[in-house]
Amino acid sequence: MSLTDTLKWRYATKRMNGTKVPQEKVDNILEAIRLAPTSGGLQPFKVIVIEDAKQREEIFNNACQQPQIKEASHVLVFAANKKVTAEQVDEYIELMAKTRSISVESLEGFKGMFAGSVAGSAEQNFVWAAHQAYLAFGVGIVAAANEKVDATPMEGFNPEALDKLLGLDKQNLGSTTILTLGYRDEANDFLAKAAKVRKSKETLFDIR
């Protein structure tokens, strides 16, 4: 199936049927998210992966009363770093040095590009980190469709409540989006057969 057809197949699934997504498919989706590019390569976010029904029910009760939370197989919470820290940059530079078999010293110039972020405000940092999380979220959405796994991209939840429930507030993280993975319940999902609504090519693009 072409990527165009894959993207036409997917939709923001409103009801899921509880069927488990095979681990191999979950792994492929996570691997795509892991490979997503980010600004400077810093990957300033974490993805919390919740399969356990009890934990999903707690999310439903406390932070996001949408049925997919309970009907999904897995709930992925994309949480961006609230602050870019010097330690985080050091860890990244060490990872790069190790991965490429080069010295940490040779990366001093590259490391400098993060100085502004480390010195910047948490508010600015979180806006920037959230951008990277959204980019990876987009990659994850494509990856799920590519595995023929239904997914619901969600923003309509209470981030403060979710952060507290998952302990993200104590980890320099703030939740930005949720992606539920599962399988569509066609009989009960009004959106399953609705035509996709998108701006025309002429409206969305300005071809110069």
Next chain:
Amino acid sequence: MSLTDTLKWRYATKRMNGTKVPQEKVDNILEAIRLAPTSGGLQPFKVIVIEDAKQREEIFNNACQQPQIKEASHVLVFAANKKVTAEQVDEYIELMAKTRSISVESLEGFKGMFAGSVAGSAEQNFVWAAHQAYLAFGVGIVAAANEKVDATPMEGFNPEALDKLLGLDKQNLGSTTILTLGYRDEANDFLAKAAKVRKSKETLFDIR
């Protein structure tokens, strides 16, 4: 090629060789961006597509002195809406009614979910619209790799200068990111053969 292999193949191309990307491939990449999901489906952004060498040189001279701007085949500028307007929501509701052959009146309840955005500040609106642009940007990056087209996701440019040059400041738009499309110049690109640096699965994911 699996999506994992496709994402391993891609990298943030630093030097391109000037070869034109066939129109069919550009069209497929744009179609993926058009099909990307957005919050509420509003697609609060535009993508400016620039192929003309003179216009790309102006961008290089005024807003983004990275060689890919000139060496690429196409430059895509993702520009998010600065303000969500009542007119924009009306247009969307009309598009949905037309696409699904239903009445505008039957969508009153759905339309209500945008009331907060329309009443909200431009600052809040732009943050939210930029999130949607980044999501679509992520989809575009995957789509380019899927077409075996090299691409460079860029943030390091002067958005004010770019907005002025492209006239976006007069269109309720602000540039968020650039994606250049083209083909890698392996001989001159130090990144072409460098190992990809990514956090381990254990570090990036919190599997509960």
